[in-house]
Amino acid sequence: MFLKEYISDVVNGVSSLLKGMRKTGYYFTHPKEIITEQYPDNRATLLLSERFKGEVVMPHDANNEHTCTGCTACELACPNGTIKVVTKFEFSADGKKKKAIDTLVYRLELCTMCNLCIVACPSDAIIMVPNFEHSVFDRTKLTKVLNQPGSKIREGIE
Amino acid sequence: MFSLEGITTSVQDWLFMKFNPTMALAMECVIVILLSISLFALLGLVLVLMERKVAAQIQIRLGPNRVGPGGMFQTVADTLKLIMKEGLVPDKADKLLFNLAPFVVMMVGMLLLAPIAFAKNFQIWDINIGVLYISAVSSLSVIGILMAGWASNNKYSLLGAMRSGAQIVSYELSAGFAVLTIVVLTGSLQLSEIVKAQENGWWIFKGHIPALIAFVLYIIAVTAETNRAPFDLAEAESELTAGFHTEYSGMRFALFFLAEYINIFIVCAIGATLFFGGWMPLHIGNWEAFNHIMDYIPSSVWFMGKTFFLIFLIMWFRWTFPRLRVDQLLNLEWKYLLPISLFNLLLVAVIAILGWHF
Amino acid sequence: MNTSAILFYAIATLILGAALLAVTSLKIFRSAIWLLFSLVGIAALYFWMQVEFIAAIQIVVYVGGIVVLIIFSIFLTQQSGNKMAKPAAPKIIFSALAAILGTAFTFNLINHYGFNTLSAQPFNSSVSEIGIQMLSTTSYGFILPFEVVSMLLLAAMVGCIVIAMKPTAASIIHLNKKED
Numbered sequence: 001m002f003l004k005e006y007i008s009d010v011v012n013g014v015s016s017l018l019k020g021m022r023k024t025g026y027y028f029t030h031p032k033e034i035i036t037e038q039y040p041d042n043r044a045t046l047l048l049s050e051r052f053k054g055e056v057v058m059p060h061d062a063n064n065e066h067t068c069t070g071c072t073a074c075e076l077a078c079p080n081g082t083i084k085v086v087t088k089f090e091f092s093a094d095g096k097k098k099k100a101i102d103t104l105v106y107r108l109e110l111c112t113m114c115n116l117c118i119v120a121c122p123s124d125a126i127i128m129v130p131n132f133e134h135s136v137f138d139r140t141k142l143t144k145v146l147n148q149p150g151s152k153i154r155e156g157i158e
Numbered sequence: 159m160f161s162l163e164g165i166t167t168s169v170q171d172w173l174f175m176k177f178n179p180t181m182a183l184a185m186e187c188v189i190v191i192l193l194s195i196s197l198f199a200l201l202g203l204v205l206v207l208m209e210r211k212v213a214a215q216i217q218i219r220l221g222p223n224r225v226g227p228g229g230m231f232q233t234v235a236d237t238l239k240l241i242m243k244e245g246l247v248p249d250k251a252d253k254l255l256f257n258l259a260p261f262v263v264m265m266v267g268m269l270l271l272a273p274i275a276f277a278k279n280f281q282i283w284d285i286n287i288g289v290l291y292i293s294a295v296s297s298l299s300v301i302g303i304l305m306a307g308w309a310s311n312n313k314y315s316l317l318g319a320m321r322s323g324a325q326i327v328s329y330e331l332s333a334g335f336a337v338l339t340i341v342v343l344t345g346s347l348q349l350s351e352i353v354k355a356q357e358n359g360w361w362i363f364k365g366h367i368p369a370l371i372a373f374v375l376y377i378i379a380v381t382a383e384t385n386r387a388p389f390d391l392a393e394a395e396s397e398l399t400a401g402f403h404t405e406y407s408g409m410r411f412a413l414f415f416l417a418e419y420i421n422i423f424i425v426c427a428i429g430a431t432l433f434f435g436g437w438m439p440l441h442i443g444n445w446e447a448f449n450h451i452m453d454y455i456p457s458s459v460w461f462m463g464k465t466f467f468l469i470f471l472i473m474w475f476r477w478t479f480p481r482l483r484v485d486q487l488l489n490l491e492w493k494y495l496l497p498i499s500l501f502n503l504l505l506v507a508v509i510a511i512l513g514w515h516f
Numbered sequence: 517m518n519t520s521a522i523l524f525y526a527i528a529t530l531i532l533g534a535a536l537l538a539v540t541s542l543k544i545f546r547s548a549i550w551l552l553f554s555l556v557g558i559a560a561l562y563f564w565m566q567v568e569f570i571a572a573i574q575i576v577v578y579v580g581g582i583v584v585l586i587i588f589s590i591f592l593t594q595q596s597g598n599k600m601a602k603p604a605a606p607k608i609i610f611s612a613l614a615a616i617l618g619t620a621f622t623f624n625l626i627n628h629y630g631f632n633t634l635s636a637q638p639f640n641s642s643v644s645e646i647g648i649q650m651l652s653t654t655s656y657g658f659i660l661p662f663e664v665v666s667m668l669l670l671a672a673m674v675g676c677i678v679i680a681m682k683p684t685a686a687s688i689i690h691l692n693k694k695e696d
Contacts, residue, residue: 010494017479024216024478036220180519255549287568287643294572297580301552304587308545320591327584347643 052130053113056106058146065154068125070101077120082110108142163279194271203233205419209473216477245408255309260413263302267420269295273349274427277437277458288349293334300326303402310405318401322392326383328491333379335499339372339506340432356435358443364516368506373433375499380425381472388479430464437461531557542600545590552583569643
């Protein structure tokens with residue numbers, strides 16, 4: 001019947017609207033729910049989730065050793081030429097010639113944090129870290145060398 | 159006890175003692191104009207801040223909190239910025255109408271202020287057709303919007319203005335019917351009479367079902383009339399950039415912005431007067447002691463409290479509901495609100511004749 | 517001249533000035549706006565006469581209704597933003613003549629009508645009295661014209677709906693058959 005349908009339409013409409021208003025009313029009366037981070041003020045206690053992708057770094061252990069073999073897989077994987085691997089040849093103790101990295105240049109200003117280099121790396125030498133304070137006064141400061149000076153490849157990584 | 163009535167009478171007595179009647183009347187006019195302008199400025203600052211704070215809370219944010227304690231002076235800073243800004247006029251705009259439009263909108267707001275009773279015996283003009291005057295004058299605001307839309311010489315403005323025109327003209331009907339419900343119950347158009355009729359209980363309680371329906375209809379209709387979300391098709395940001403005030407900048411834009419908030423205040427003040435008894439304290443029937451205690455709260459506080467409660471209600475659903483499409487908007491009015499309000503008017507007439515209200 | 521008279525002349529100047537601008541303006545939208553001001557001025561005149569009800573009705577019907585309708589129809593016309601060409605000289609002369617003669621005729625009529633001055637008591641009519649009179653069935657009641665007008669409006673509305681209604685497929689076939 002037309003009238004019955006009409007009335008049920010109105011009732012349904014009003015009740016669904018009230019449902020929405022109840023939710024927002026709940027948020028209004030519960031300031032605890034506020035999720036705003038007051039960033040510069042809470043810098044000390046700021047918690048970013050581990051999976052936040054902010055910057056590519058190369059972790060070094062206590063002996064200043066990394067696990068990068070200089071295979072250039074990351075450079076090939078990068079869609080916009082952010083990473084440049086400069087390789088050199090090293091002679092190990094037994095006189096064997098071995099490929100290693102001289103510098104791994106990372107240009108932050110080109111990076112889109114797409115994570116492809118991390119996925120491509122066979123030896124997990126580079127990782128993404130949740131670091132987002134990248135603003136600097138000079139653009140050249142964004143071009144970073146990821147391996148620390150004097151670092152070398154860890155033993156047993158091929 | 160503190161009362162606004164005492165202040166007004168003493169000011170009037172003093173003026174009439176010092177000057178001749180014409181002079182005194184002119185000076186009273188000037189005082190009233192100054193007071194209403196300052197009320198406008200104050201309301202603009204308070205309501206914009208309130209809106210931003212309420213919106214933030216509802217959206218689980220903090221809102222403005224940098225300028226002054228708790229962001230209290232944010233709107234003052236915004237106003238200063240708007241005053242400093244250059245007011246651009248588009249090259250091929252109709253300059254005269256472009257400049258006139260914001261003032262028309264503001265003037266309508268000022269005219270609507272006249273019959274509102276802010277406190278006991280504190281009213282600019284207790285006109286005997288109060289409610290009719292309000293619905294008549296509020297229909298003028300559409301002219302300002304149409305003028306702005308046309309004069310801007312911009313397709314977004316024109317579309318926004320036309321939408322707004324269609325919207326205001328159609329929602330005026332159900333707003334009018336909702337108001338008529340209370341007029342039927344009271345038997346008078348005069349706002350002071352309407353307030354006086356609620357001495358033993360507000361109409362929303364005394365008029366039970368029809369008053370409640372009328373109240374809901376009124377709130378929906380005035381939200382549409384003031385062009386606010388979920389009915390803000392006139393300035394739908396995602397479609398029309400800013401609707402009729404796309405081309406406005408600086409102080410002219412500020413006037414439109416202010417007028418929007420003033421209109422909200424006015425419709426809420428009228429809603430409070432009609433359904434919640436204006437400045438009348440909460441009285442329940444014959445409970446003398448209770449009524450007497452309630453009388454200790456000043457009437458202006460009651461009025462402002464109710465008005466701000468309604469403003470909060472309107473803000474609440476502005477930040478809850480998504481915007482309607484234009485055909486949905488007109489369907490809502492012509493297929494739902496108007497038939498319901500017509501039926502409601504019939505119902506209330508029956509109730510008023512049979513005396514079924516309290 | 518007292519304050520009341522000053523107000524009267526101010527309002528009258530507004531009405532006449534706006535009306536003159538409405539007629540002489542070459543932009544159609546501006547004409548509509550000047551017409552609006554003229555009508556608002558008439559409402560102000562009613563307020564000045566303290567017949568608030570009529571003033572409010574003037575605003576509701578003419579300003580809120582008719583002028584908005586005019587503005588909408590201007591919006592929907594093509595090239596309504598263009599400046600119109602100046603009318604030819606004979607047109608101006610004859611329309612001015614017509615206006616002047618009309619004014620003279622009306623003025624003559626009014627001047628010869630002996631207005632009997634009422635007693636100075638203020639004119640007061642409450643809205644409820646107007647309402648009762650409107651629906652009164654006794655003598656001087658307006659129930660018959662009221663109902664006739666409502667029938668007229670109903671007919672107009674039905675007509676609008678019929679014109680605006682989308683023709684259904686069946687009705688189109690029916691019409692085509694008739695034409696055959």
